[in-house]
Amino acid sequence: MKIGRFEAHLLSDGRFRLDGGAMFGVIPKTLWCRHEDVDDKNRVLLDLGCLLIKTPRGKNVLVDTGLSSKFDDNPKFRSVYDVERTTTLRDALKEHGLSPADIHLVINTHLHFDHAGGDTEFDEAKRPVPAFPNARYVIQEQEWADANHPHERNAASYLEENYAVLGERKVLDLVEGDLELEPGLSVVRTGGHCAGHQGVLIESEGQAAFYLGDTVPTRAHIPLPYIMAYDLFPLDTLDFKRRLYEKALKGDWLLLFDHDRTMRHAKLAFTEGRYKAA
Numbered sequence: 001m002k003i004g005r006f007e008a009h010l011l012s013d014g015r016f017r018l019d020g021g022a023m024f025g026v027i028p029k030t031l032w033c034r035h036e037d038v039d040d041k042n043r044v045l046l047d048l049g050c051l052l053i054k055t056p057r058g059k060n061v062l063v064d065t066g067l068s069s070k071f072d073d074n075p076k077f078r079s080v081y082d083v084e085r086t087t088t089l090r091d092a093l094k095e096h097g098l099s100p101a102d103i104h105l106v107i108n109t110h111l112h113f114d115h116a117g118g119d120t121e122f123d124e125a126k127r128p129v130p131a132f133p134n135a136r137y138v139i140q141e142q143e144w145a146d147a148n149h150p151h152e153r154n155a156a157s158y159l160e161e162n163y164a165v166l167g168e169r170k171v172l173d174l175v176e177g178d179l180e181l182e183p184g185l186s187v188v189r190t191g192g193h194c195a196g197h198q199g200v201l202i203e204s205e206g207q208a209a210f211y212l213g214d215t216v217p218t219r220a221h222i223p224l225p226y227i228m229a230y231d232l233f234p235l236d237t238l239d240f241k242r243r244l245y246e247k248a249l250k251g252d253w254l255l256l257f258d259h260d261r262t263m264r265h266a267k268l269a270f271t272e273g274r275y276k277a278a
């Protein structure tokens with residue numbers, strides 16, 4: 001799709017499942033289960049979404065990198081998350097005529113394993129190396145600090161092999177808060193899901209799109225109280241959604257989802273006092 005002079009492509013690294021209760025926080029199952037594919041372990045099916053942006057200056061920017069093949073031969077990991085990699089980010093890039101070497105910039109919304117898994121890959125000696133050899137990696141400084149000092153509540157989401165080598169190889173661009181990376185392309189710090197979570201805003205020729213990351217992972221999470229139990233700061237997520245929706249509605253922004261398996265983008269509508277997909 002075209003956002004003014006930018007091209008944006010929603011790519012996928014496959015699918016996985018997460019606990020439905022954890023995905024929907026305080027919302028009762030009787031409400032959220034209506035639209036979800038729930039399995040016998042109460043898990044819902046999610047996309048491992050990524051976003052490819054081609055900028056007017058000829059840069060290829062990747063937002064999030066999925067799980068990667070690093071876990072393909074880890075049966076325990078695959079069964080806990082019911083990982084299905086019928087499509088992969090690598091194949092999706094190939095379909096757009098790109099190899100990993102063609103990516104100039106990787107932006108991680110955050111460093112959880114389902115978003116930064118593909119930042120690295122194993123070399124022949126099974127050591128992690130950057131998967132995009134010519135890319136700089138843009139991460140919030142806060143997220144880098146948190147990933148490197150995990151605590152009991154978030155440790156399961158941070159796997160060192162996905163990011164430690166990025167620091168060693170000095171390919172990181174740590175940013176603080178909102179920043180325009182090139183004209184029309186900005187990272188926006190959202191907080192909420194984790195303190196250093198960021199979204200990505202594309203603005204060009206009067207059009208705009210916002211990649212929500214895990215602040216609003218699926219279309220079902222559009223209503224304000226639909227906030228994941230995974231979020232460390234749910235009231236910050238709520239506050240961010242409120243502020244974002246006002247701008248998105250006014251500016252007719254396209255919202256881009258990372259984990260929705262059927263609808264990866266939508267515009268916003270506000271009817272009968274509620275936000276929903278238009």
Ligand SMILES: [Zn+2]
Pocket residue numbers: 112114115214259
């Ligand atoms: Zn996620």
